[in-house]
Amino acid sequence: MQTLEQITGQQRDSGCLETASFEFSSSRMTLLANGVRRVLAEPGCCPRQLPRSVLAMLAERSRMTEAGSIVVGAIPFDDRSVCQLYVPASYRFVRRELPRDGIVPAASVIASMREVTDERQYKSAVSEALSLMSSTELRKVVLSRSIDIEADAALDVRAMVDALRDRNPQAYVFAVPTIGGGTLLGASPELLLRKKDDVVVSNPLAGSRPRPANAADEAAVIDELMASDKDRREHALVVEAVAAGLSPFCRTLDVPEAPEVIRTSSMLHLSTRIEGRLADPEVSSLEMALALHPTPAVCGTPCDLARSAISRLEGYCRDQYCGVVGWMDARGDGEWAVSIRCGLLKQNGMRLYAGAGIVDGSEPDSEWDETTAKLNTMLDVFGLRPANDAS
Numbered sequence: 001m002q003t004l005e006q007i008t009g010q011q012r013d014s015g016c017l018e019t020a021s022f023e024f025s026s027s028r029m030t031l032l033a034n035g036v037r038r039v040l041a042e043p044g045c046c047p048r049q050l051p052r053s054v055l056a057m058l059a060e061r062s063r064m065t066e067a068g069s070i071v072v073g074a075i076p077f078d079d080r081s082v083c084q085l086y087v088p089a090s091y092r093f094v095r096r097e098l099p100r101d102g103i104v105p106a107a108s109v110i111a112s113m114r115e116v117t118d119e120r121q122y123k124s125a126v127s128e129a130l131s132l133m134s135s136t137e138l139r140k141v142v143l144s145r146s147i148d149i150e151a152d153a154a155l156d157v158r159a160m161v162d163a164l165r166d167r168n169p170q171a172y173v174f175a176v177p178t179i180g181g182g183t184l185l186g187a188s189p190e191l192l193l194r195k196k197d198d199v200v201v202s203n204p205l206a207g208s209r210p211r212p213a214n215a216a217d218e219a220a221v222i223d224e225l226m227a228s229d230k231d232r233r234e235h236a237l238v239v240e241a242v243a244a245g246l247s248p249f250c251r252t253l254d255v256p257e258a259p260e261v262i263r264t265s266s267m268l269h270l271s272t273r274i275e276g277r278l279a280d281p282e283v284s285s286l287e288m289a290l291a292l293h294p295t296p297a298v299c300g301t302p303c304d305l306a307r308s309a310i311s312r313l314e315g316y317c318r319d320q321y322c323g324v325v326g327w328m329d330a331r332g333d334g335e336w337a338v339s340i341r342c343g344l345l346k347q348n349g350m351r352l353y354a355g356a357g358i359v360d361g362s363e364p365d366s367e368w369d370e371t372t373a374k375l376n377t378m379l380d381v382f383g384l385r386p387a388n389d390a391s
């Protein structure tokens, strides 16, 4: 593991970390963290021993200083990317601000928007995934696409985080400075794992529809989503994997039999809230989050087949997208969201991502439309939506 001293050169290059500010909002509170005391950077998807060494380090720091230390940051989906975990110099939890209406920062400065994956490529990747499912053990794979936005001036992270919070009052809104000098920014609807004392909660999502503009249409779409066999199968694979991943840690685990539907600013999702009581309350939130990551909400089933299909069919590095973002304290309590509905911002540019779960019965056209609607969570922050989009 690299220490702060070892990566000082990279910090000087990026100039971002010493003055870094991290934010993570859940529905009621916001964690604001500033500066960096220590960086825990490790290439790849975080070896399994990482949670224990992070917890030991936090406990040691808490013994040495009066105030408890926490760790904040992000863990990538992609093996080629680096974990971005930090012990911040200072932090505080504040009540989440109430949304203000109609604030859209930076819309006028967007100079260009380019599809990294175009419609034809995405739909043909979905078709290939479907034929893999008929010839291999692959049952589900989440295929994503991305777009690059370029502005004519540096994008204002602060204003964008405020706008994401305002427009997505229930979402996990995050801004994580990265070692490469960028910021991972997003508003995720999906809780991977929260732990407080001996209670653990996960809230997997999968099976989605673009959210219609009016309430009458919405009720019909909710009914159709709840009745969709394809979406219920897509959802059940995630619930099964999360329940199987949590059960070794739990003495009781409540897994509802049927999902419900939740709304985001642009989407409707099938959602199942899973709650357990821990056998050992000392087990850390990071250890359990990494035992679940990546769930079939972002990767697929079986995980190894889905991962290799993703790297072959998507044709780009997901980096921090579809990873994990959040925080943990020295008791192991903490909250980790799935890093979706997000993008990586670097000065004037931002790469945005959106994916959709593909199972037998998926249709390339609908999956394209679904990813278009998912991109709107971020595009709305710029006041941008594709011209042909009505969601």
Ligand SMILES: C=C(O[C@H]1C=CC=C(C(=O)O)[C@@H]1O)C(=O)O
Pocket (backbone or CB within 6 Å): 142, 144, 190, 205, 206, 207, 208, 269, 296, 297, 298, 340, 341, 353, 354, 355, 356, 357, 374
């Ligand atoms: C992978 C994404 O969403 C996941 C989470 C919720 C619903 C999903 C779906 O219905 O496909 C995806 O599994 C994304 O937003 O990029």
